Structures are given as C-alpha cells and as structure tokens.
Amino acid sequence: METLLEPLSYAFFQKGLFVASLSGALLGLIGVYIVLRGMSYMGHGLSHSIFGGFAAMQLFAAQFYAIGAGLWGIASALAITTVTKRSRVGADAAIGVITIASFALGVALFAKFGTSGPSFENALFGSILGISTGQIVGLIAVSFLTTAFVLLRYRALLFSTFDPDVAAVSGVNVGRIEAALMVVLSLAILATLTVVGVTLVAAMLVIPAVVARMLTDSFGRMLAYSTIIGTLCGLIGMYVSYYAGVPSGTMIVLVGAALFIVVLLATGGRGLRRSAGLDSHSEELVAEKSA
Amino acid sequence: MTGTGVGPELIRLDGVAASYDGHRVLEDVSFHVHEDQFTGIVGPSGAGKTTLLRVLLKTLAPVAGTVWRAPGLRVAYVPQLETVNWNFPITVFECVLMSRKTGRLMPWASAAEKNKVAEVLDRLGIADLAQRHIRELSGGQQQRMFLARALLRQPQVLLLDEPTSGVDISTRHDILHLLADLHEDGVAIVLTTHDLNGMATHLPHLVCVNHRIVADGTPFEVMTPTVLENTFGARMEVLEHLGMRVVVDEAPTPFTPRLRG
Numbered sequence: 001m002e003t004l005l006e007p008l009s010y011a012f013f014q015k016g017l018f019v020a021s022l023s024g025a026l027l028g029l030i031g032v033y034i035v036l037r038g039m040s041y042m043g044h045g046l047s048h049s050i051f052g053g054f055a056a057m058q059l060f061a062a063q064f065y066a067i068g069a070g071l072w073g074i075a076s077a078l079a080i081t082t083v084t085k086r087s088r089v090g091a092d093a094a095i096g097v098i099t100i101a102s103f104a105l106g107v108a109l110f111a112k113f114g115t116s117g118p119s120f121e122n123a124l125f126g127s128i129l130g131i132s133t134g135q136i137v138g139l140i141a142v143s144f145l146t147t148a149f150v151l152l153r154y155r156a157l158l159f160s161t162f163d164p165d166v167a168a169v170s171g172v173n174v175g176r177i178e179a180a181l182m183v184v185l186s187l188a189i190l191a192t193l194t195v196v197g198v199t200l201v202a203a204m205l206v207i208p209a210v211v212a213r214m215l216t217d218s219f220g221r222m223l224a225y226s227t228i229i230g231t232l233c234g235l236i237g238m239y240v241s242y243y244a245g246v247p248s249g250t251m252i253v254l255v256g257a258a259l260f261i262v263v264l265l266a267t268g269g270r271g272l273r274r275s276a277g278l279d280s281h282s283e284e285l286v287a288e289k290s291a
Numbered sequence: 292m293t294g295t296g297v298g299p300e301l302i303r304l305d306g307v308a309a310s311y312d313g314h315r316v317l318e319d320v321s322f323h324v325h326e327d328q329f330t331g332i333v334g335p336s337g338a339g340k341t342t343l344l345r346v347l348l349k350t351l352a353p354v355a356g357t358v359w360r361a362p363g364l365r366v367a368y369v370p371q372l373e374t375v376n377w378n379f380p381i382t383v384f385e386c387v388l389m390s391r392k393t394g395r396l397m398p399w400a401s402a403a404e405k406n407k408v409a410e411v412l413d414r415l416g417i418a419d420l421a422q423r424h425i426r427e428l429s430g431g432q433q434q435r436m437f438l439a440r441a442l443l444r445q446p447q448v449l450l451l452d453e454p455t456s457g458v459d460i461s462t463r464h465d466i467l468h469l470l471a472d473l474h475e476d477g478v479a480i481v482l483t484t485h486d487l488n489g490m491a492t493h494l495p496h497l498v499c500v501n502h503r504i505v506a507d508g509t510p511f512e513v514m515t516p517t518v519l520e521n522t523f524g525a526r527m528e529v530l531e532h533l534g535m536r537v538v539v540d541e542a543p544t545p546f547t548p549r550l551r552g
Contacts, residue, residue, distance in 0.1 A: 036379065036380070151397065151398055152398075154398030155388070155389050155391070155392070155398060158381075158385070158389050159389040159390065162376070162379050162381060162386070162389065163370065163375065165350060165368075165370065165374075166368050166370055166390075166440075168350055169348045169349075169350060169366060169367070169368045170367070170368075170390050170444060171392065213380055216380060217380050217381075217382065217424035217426075218380060218381070218382050218385065218424075219379075219380050219381045219382075219385050220385065220399075222380045273378075274378065274380070
C-alpha cells in the first residue's frame with residue numbers, strides 16, 4: 001500500500017496520474033467508433049499527420065501550436081474523407097499519402113530548424129512530465145466535448161456506424177456525423193499527444209476497444225468497458241512508468257497490450273471470434289450450440 | 292391483398308436513369324408508389340433492382356428524370372441480410388431502438404421507448420430475444436428484427452431488399468404473411484426478389500426489371516414466357532397450379548453430371 005501511495009506525494013505524479021487516466025478514458029471512448037468503423041489506420045495516420053502540424057506551428061507560431069496542430073489534423077481528416085469519397089483512391093491509400101507526408105514534413109522541419117517547445121522525442125513517445133496547465137485544461141475540455149458528443153448523438157453515431165445506408169434513409173445526416181467524428185478524433189489525438197506520443201496514440205485508440213469487444217456483445221457495455229479499460233491502462237501505466245523509469249506512453253501501451261493478452265486467454269475462442277470481425281451467420285452459431 | 296396501387300400517390304419516378312461511375316444501370320424508369328401498394332420488383336442479378344430501391348430511398352440521385360415524394364413521407368428500409376456485419380456488438384433491443392430519434396439529453400431508452408420496442412418485438416414474435424446478440428438469431432429472426440427497427444419509425448412506405456434471400460421455406464412463408472399483415476394495416480410495401488415461385492407469384496403486383504421496366508401488372512399478367520424471357524434472358528415455362536402461376540426452368544438439355552472413375 002505504501003508503495004502505491006508513495007509516488008502520490010509528488011505533485012508531478014498526481015498531475016501525471018490524472019492526465020494519463022483521463023487520456024486513457026478519452027481514447028478508449030472514441031476508440032470504440034474508430035475500431036467498429038474499421039478506421040484503426042485512420043487513428044494511426046491522423047496522429048502522424050498532427051505531428052506535421054505540431055512541428056510547423058513550433059516553427060511559425062509556437063504559442064498557438066495546439067490550435068494550429070489541431071486545425072492541421074482536422075484538415076487532414078477531412079481531406080482523407082473527401083479524397084476517398086470523390087476518387088477511386090481507397091481510404092488506406094489516402095491515409096498513407098496525406099498523413100505520412102505530413103509526418104515526414106514534421107520530421108524535416110524538426111531536423112532543419114529544431115524547436116523551442118516540447119522536444120522531438122516527447123512528441124513521438126509521450127512524456128507526462130512536460131505537460132503544462134494549458135494542456136491539462138485542453139485535455140479536460142476535449143474530454144467534455146467528446147463525452148457530450150457521444151451522449152447527445154449516441155443513436156445517430158451508433159446507427160451510422162452499424163448501418164450507414166439505412167441510417168441515411170432514416171434521417172441521420174451520416175456525412176455530418178462522420179465529419180464531426182473526424183473533428184473529435186483529431187482533437188482527442190491532439191489533446192493526448194504529449195501524454196502517449198505520436199507513435200503510440202493509435203495503439204491506445206485500438207487496444208481498449210478491442211479488449212472491450214472481447215468482453216461483451218452489447219454496444220452500450222462496450223463503450224463503458226472501453227472507457228474503463230483505457231482509464232486503467234493510463235492509471236497502471238503511470239505507476240509502472242514511475243517505477244521502471246521509462247516514458248509514460250510506452251508503459252500505458254504495454255499495460256494495454258498485457259491486458260489484451262490476459263483477456264484473450266480468459267475469454268478464449270469466444271473473445272477471439274467477437275474481435276475478429278467474423279461475418280458469421282446464425283447457422284454457424286446454431287451448429288455450435290447444438291454440437 | 293389489393294396492392295395494385297390506386298390510393299394516393301406517395302412516390303413517383305418519371306423517366307429516371309441511374310448510373311454508377313458513368314455505367315447506366317437504369318434507363319427511362321417510370322414507377323409510382325401508392326398508399327395501398329404491395330409490389331415486388333423482379334429481375335435477374337445486376338438488372339438494377341437494388342438501384343431502383345436506392346432511387347426510391349433517395350440515397351442515389353438519378354442522372355436523368357425526376358423523383359417526387361409526398362411531403363413528410365415516412366419511409367423505412369430493410370436491407371439484405373448479406374450486407375450486415377453480424378459481428379457488430381449489438382443486441383436486438385439496441386438494434387431496434389437505434390432507429391428512434393431521441394429528443395432527450397441522455398442516450399438510454401425511456402420507459403415509454405422500452406415499452407414501444409417491447410410492443411413491436413412482441414408483434415413480430417421475437418420479444419424473448421431482445422437481449423440476444425444479433426448473430427445468435429436465425430435468418431428469419433434477423434429479418435424480423437430489421438422489420439421491427441423499420442416499424443418503430445411507423446413508416447407509410449416500407450422498402451425491402453431481397454427479404455427472403457437465404458431463408459428456408461417456412462421462414463419465407465412467415466415473412467410473406469407478416470408483410471401481408473403490415474400491408475393490411477396500411478403500409479405500402481415495395482420489395483425486390485429473384486424468387487419467382489416462392490415470393491413473386493404470391494404478390495398482388497409485380498414489376499419486371501432488366502435495366503428498364505419490361506412489364507408490370509399482376510402475376511397473371513406478367514408471368515408469361517415472353518415477359519420472363521425478356522426479363523431474365525432465359526426461356527421459362529409457366530404452369531398454373533392452385534390458381535397461381537408457377538415458373539419452370541426450360542433447360543434445353545437435361546444436365547447430367549459426369550462422374551469420375
């Protein structure tokens with residue numbers, strides 16, 4: 001018990017624990033939609049894209065880097081959606097071109113001009129120590145916005161995720177919902193970038209949602225479980241990070257990966273089937289039950 | 292069943308053409324949906340049946356012609372079961388409820404909504420499956436679930452894409468009777484089917500489609516060797532059995548499988 005309480009005597013750790021848990025919860029919540037829409041690669045791409053904006057803003061207007069990088073990410077997300085819809089280019093290819101080019105630009109800018117803000121490594125792998133009060137406020141604001149979006153547009157989000165064609169017929173503005181989801185996703189990535197890091201954000205979008213999917217067949221419960229799992233990853237990851245002396249982002253992701261393995265072993269084939277995206281029909285299930 | 296469509300007009304297509312990537316799928320289609328209509332759209336695969344539904348649904352804009360819908364018309368759609376991701380984490384209750392717009396701040400169902408969903412599920416005979424995952428249902432139960440989702444919107448027009456595709460004979464009968472009941476209750480129904488004997492011949496009104504409307508009328512009027520050949524591109528024999536048309540494939544030579552050894 002003392003071991004658990006000891007780090008809490010440090011203000012930086014209290015702050016870190018709060019930020020890591022909130023980041024985990026936020027990514028866990030939004031990650032459900034990303035995973036179920038088959039957009040995991042989008043999360044990966046967007047985090048890299050935002051890095052480009054992050055670097056560019058460090059160079060031109062460091063005080064506004066959060067706003068600039070956020071706008072950069074939103075613009076990338078909307079560009080990907082537009083390119084995918086209006087041309088024969090697949091979403092994965094569009095993400096590959098737009099976001100990785102943006103990331104390359106960021107690396108080039110950092111290499112050429114350096115930066116006066118958070119370091120290159122921190123942006124890549126996350127560091128809770130360097131997080132400012134402004135960033136914490138930003139994270140809280142984005143978390144409120146995301147929660148409000150999910151609660152207020154719950155059925156429209158669910159309908160457009162499960163069955164976009166029928167949702168459109170039933171009066172859901174699917175295009176607007178998708179665009180709003182992209183904006184919220186970009187903001188969530190931006191708000192958690194300094195905690196988890198560019199290269200690891202995608203993992204935290206995916207892992208809690210996949211673990212939650214292995215545990216339940218209900219959408220409502222999956223949302224709740226994924227948020228809780230994300231929170232736990234942040235919480236436990238921070239402690240392990242403190243004792244192991246490694247960047248917070250890496251430990252948060254490793255805790256998530258460990259949790260994935262534990263749940264996979266505990267749920268066995270049932271969990272795997274749930275998360276594998278099998279298009280299994282009732283015949284298979286009936287055969288399974290009667291066997 | 293009446294279904295010939297003499298009541299007030301709800302949807303009207305005039306000279307509609309539709310295409311995907313410049314490839315014309317429908318040409319010069321004029322089609323009206325009336326309040327008391329019960330119509331089956333029949334045709335071979337790729338003939339434009341689903342495209343016609345999409346134009347009726349307004350999810351596909353025509354490249355020529357006009358689409359008119361009665362102001363404030365409530366339309367519901369039941370998709371093909373094959374197009375659904377059955378591994379999506381959702382229970383029957385959650386699936387049915389999603390079509391109901393919430394006027395509340397919180398996403399969970401109100402007591403009135405729970406009662407409404409229970410009532411619709413009960414009407415369709417799947418009330419005891421409300422908490423089951425959608426993958427756990429049989430084909431007929433899955434179809435009923437989507438019907439429940441559609442009915443929760445209290446539609447005036449119900450459009451169904453191949454509602455009996457992949458279901459057994461008994462389930463097909465159940466679905467047909469269920470649709471007939473809904474039609475009796477005043478819902479206009481338009482469905483696509485390629486099942487001539489199991490589905491189309493039981494319907495009061497048929498439209499034969501092969502990129503354009505080949506014929507329309509009662510099964511007795513349109514299920515003729517000439518119309519069917521023009522629609523399906525294959526010769527078929529039409530018999531009469533118990534007052535209904537029965538279509539028999541007229542194969543030029545009997546198929547004899549070659550056995551090895």
